[in-house]
Amino acid sequence: MERRILIIEDEERMRRLFELVLAEEGYVVKTAGDGMEGMVQWQIMQPDVVVTDLKMPRADGLEVLDFRNQQFQQVPLIILTAYGTVQSAVTAMKQGAYDYLTKPVDNEQLIEVVARAIRDTENQKGVSQIYEAQSDQMVGSSSVMKKVHEDITLIGATRMSVLITGESGTGKELVARAIHAHTKQPESPFIRVNCAAIPRDLLESELFGHIRGAFTGALNNRKGAFVLANGGTLFLDEIGDLPLELQPKILHAVEEKSVTPVGTAKPQTVDVQIIAATNHNLDEMVQSGIFRSDLYYRLNTFHFPIPPLRKRGKDLIELVDYFLDRFCREQGRESLGIDAEALNLLYSYPWPGNVRELRNVLERIVLTCKNSTVTAEMLPEKVRSQATMKKKTNVTSFDLQAQEKQLIVGALEQCGWNQSESARKLGISRNTLRYRMKKYDINRIR
Template identity: 40%
Template sequence: MQRILLLDDEPDILNLFLLTVKRMGLEATTAKTIADAKEALANQSFALCLTDMRLPDGSGMDLIKYMQKHHRRTPVVMITAYGTMDVAIDAMKLGAFDFLSKPVELDKLRSIIENAIILSEDAESELTDPTPASTGIIGDSPAIKRLHKQIGKVGRSHAPVFIYGESGTGKELVARAIHSLGPRREKPFITVNCGAIPSELMESEFFGHVRGAFTGANTAKEGFFQAANGGTLFLDEVADLPLAMQVKLLRAIQENVVRPVGSETEHKVDVRILSASHKDLQALVTDNQFREDLFYRLDVIRLEVPPLRERSEDIPAIAKHILKRQLEELGLASMTLGSEALSALQQHTFPGNVRELENLLQRAITLSENQTITAEDLALTATNKKVIDSGEAQPSMAQNTPNTVANSHSLPAGMTLEDYLEDIETQLIQQALEDCRWNKTAAAEQLGMSFRSLRYRLKKLNID
């Protein structure tokens, strides 16, 4: 039977926690001071430590630091007074699994205990150590090793995480890894592209709506929060949220409740929030483009995903992994990357990062006439390469520019007119997406088409 350590100097609160734990079929050990807690930890193993912030012989922060050093695999939940959110955030930055505000909601207490026990069981079976195989993040560079270590740490927490990195670096992959290594891994992981939702539909998409709430609402629909209940909600490109929606999102995160459009009833939700953007949220806060209170709710822990050009030693392994996957998906025979092709890739600046590498290899597979992909098959131009002498990188594109292709007066060998035109269309769309940092709404506007039309073309041309 799992045992919980309960630490509080108020007898009434301690008895309430004790009763709740016993009703869950768990055992508990109580303590009133940090000294008592340390003695209990020295003699027994615990699935969870629940501690008050203020204690007679110190602070709950002191206990968290002690636990991180001596009992790191035991999750700690901090109990704070109402309104001390800054303290709760500091606690999670130190390594606390989660926090509870007084007066404590028993439903939330039970949910936290259940998740902490799952985490404790994972620790015993050593399932929480992330590897490239478990996360899908390929590489052996110092930056990736550091990222894996950070993912393993935040995976053991309920703290909100903000993932910062350029477009195409794999921020969603990092978010999925955090989810898969935590106690919510068996629950839903819902991804939301905040930049692709029309502003007039945002509230309905996030919180759902009831039947008849507006024209066209013929049936009730649950929103992203309800769909992610019990699991993780990943807000990709969160910086693109309009200010009006930021206010509503903040309340949902603070209160753990949502109200569907057209409904008078609020629904409790339990989700972990992960968010990401290629934009610096702190700079947007300074420019009054992003709410400061929401920023502090989202950016409790920050992970930075390094761009591909800063870990060129990982490019051969990543390229081979992508090539193998693409060949399997296409049902094609084995192909390899020649040494000159690998060298050319390592000299490339990759403004589109891993996503650009995927597109390069996909095109090379299509155009190559041999089993070995050459540097010529990659069609990298001189402007794609790093300027080694100056140490600076020149702006580049992964593909030939549309004008270069369009000005050719004959079809490339082995290509039909239809394939040729699709290739030009693909390049134009990809360039627009890269120019707009993969914001599909902005890219559609730049291309002079509707969002729906762009979405159709992305599906037709198999652009991911």
Template identity: 40%
Template sequence: MAEVKGSILVADDEESVRNLIRRVLTKMDYAVETACNGEEVLAQIKKQAFDLLIMDIRMPKLDGMEAFKALRIDYPSLPIIMITAYSTVETTLETMRLGAFDYLTKPFDVSEVKMAVEKVFSSCLENADLQDAPVKAPNRHIKAFVGSSPLMQEVFKTIGRVSASDSSVLVQGESGTGKELVARTIHQYSNRKNKPFVTVNCGAIPEGILESEFFGHEKGAFTGAHQQKIGKLELADGGTIFLDEIGEMSPSLQVKLLRALQEREFERVGGNEKIVVDVRIIAATNKNLRQSIQDKSFRADLFYRLNVVSILIPPLRERKEDIPLLAAYFRDKFCGKLGIEPKTISKEVLNVLQAYDWPGNVRELENMLEHALVMSKGRVILVEDLPEEVLSSQKAYGTETGTKQETLRSMVKSLEKEVIAQTLQKTGGNKLQTAKLLDISRRALQYKIEEYGLENRENSYEQE
């Protein structure tokens, strides 16, 4: 028999799930024990040391979440992978914030479990600095973040992971994808949540004014400086500063910002006094900053300072599964705001929304829903209530009969399938390398592999 690679405790109230995971992990040469509720988990862990715990959230007696919280205190360095059939954005964020190693949604793919377990045993470093982070209940009154696509699930996990730390975060994504919402959510889930969240829009403010916006100024520092002004960096003390459109910041201000970040102190414009602040930085941009570095319009050293953790929000057209959820969310929001009775979104409208490309991303969808609600007369939102631009783009593709659009979409899909298949072949089936070559996340690749049935034999355990 091969050497045992480590010991794993698997907790789930469903016997079939326990057995499936046990079978897979035993085959991978792990020693596996099982438990069927949270109390059993705590009892077993007291008796024996495990290298990893895989635990369901909903279980009788003591549920997984409660057991998880207890374990975080007594065994802060035990890696835990949580699984659930009832995934919400909140539980994802919360579990990752509390320091779970990973979070899987049922029904899961066996390859996902294998991947997550391998990650735990290959590097326990990833969340090492989060393990002893103080635990605090999150603020429930945050703006809702909606999304169920695998791509957004990854974004939520990263938000949860980083919120407990003070690392700088760079949020990248097209206009309207939710960069500011990500920044606010990180702040709301952090220990700084009761301190200020201050926004500076680096694109909208002229260079000279931006400097004093940022660092403040002393009375008489320049013509027109009649009074001392406290800058945003100082106002954000103890909290988070959100540097929006960081790609627009002028080179000279980039130098000053970098200095302030490195030395953790600065002076107000025209002043000598050193000001020390404790501020967490989240920056956002819809520019490709690596390109800007090559063009010499953005400093590489500042980029690396800001980009300690990077969050890339995919455009809406790459996660169309989220459209129905988002549409329903905005409908409810506006019905509430306008004080009107809840309306239904017709199936045809959903089809149109699904086929549209969303250059303005979630913001465009939000605006469109508001428009449609105002226009609709009955209890159902109809295609004719949608604004002209969505409809005309439909007509351009000839979707009135629905045929051409299908063809276009299926053409794009078959091209995508072929490119992925070829790249997989080129890399000898190496998914990480394939994802890198295609410039998509590994998770997105996995998703597409499944969608197109490109999985090779060794990886498809579920057939056994």
């Protein structure tokens, strides 16, 4: 896949040099001789990364940054700054620039920063639903979701740490963003760190920052997520995947309100609200010693358990309406209805991927449906077959005990023989589960 880089620099020699260096790396490079030309070129070429000088005629680098903040927030902007004007580069970083390089620019450094900027944005796109999640409204008026809505308003007013748990696709990130939107400073930064997606070696510097030379490859100072989120919210997503050795450092940062960038000994004060989310069972992880209890209790000041879609009753129909409506509008087509049989099938399906799975199914249907009503045949095979199975067992099987045994084994298998999780899935206590396992002589077969 080709990556496009835009270079905005008024000095012709420099411009040519950067162009050459980056083109040799295989990038498609376009250049502009001042800020104004740069902004025009930006709209035409839609670059993946922009490198801009600060001092330029017509429009300077800060104006280019402003333009980016208005229209292309997802595009990283790298600032070039002459020796002695580092202060303006710092201002630019505060306003959202990705990084800066001081002149004379080292070719290797330029290549490294551009590559990192591309990697970072692609990581974000790849592992999260970040843009998508932002644009979904939180739908659902079941009693559990009503409670979630109420708690969001309640917590927004405090700066308490929050832990959001729930299966994959239940809307944890959506809830985190909603909490942030309900704080007193909804305009303050909301920084998300996906602890599962960032390689272990880089995570510490992602969180706490580093200074130039702190380790091989640390060619510039870099701000960590805590500092970037200062005054706002830090969303630690997939916290269950946080390596054990980093856990005390997070706890320290939260309790002492200070962080120490890698390679320095100088702590920096930070004030952030922490929202953590996971689909792991942290309780169990604490018991088995892979998650620190002190951090767990600190994060768990307020707990948002987000129930799976199959337990939210009428939310399903509201979500179906919402997504059908939304995708029809986005695709510029007449609105779609759904018939009773199809709706029943959707209700019978257990939705292991929760709202995300439902959303994907409906988006596909809107894309492919030629009629004005969604019918059973249009649903994916998995949804139809699951429901047929349910029907069959209802009619032919009268052996309650055999059924119960089958259900329990099924749940255990689904949960990798994890008893607490299986008990939760079955809606019974762990003791009851143990008792039944004994009664039916259920053992793990290896």
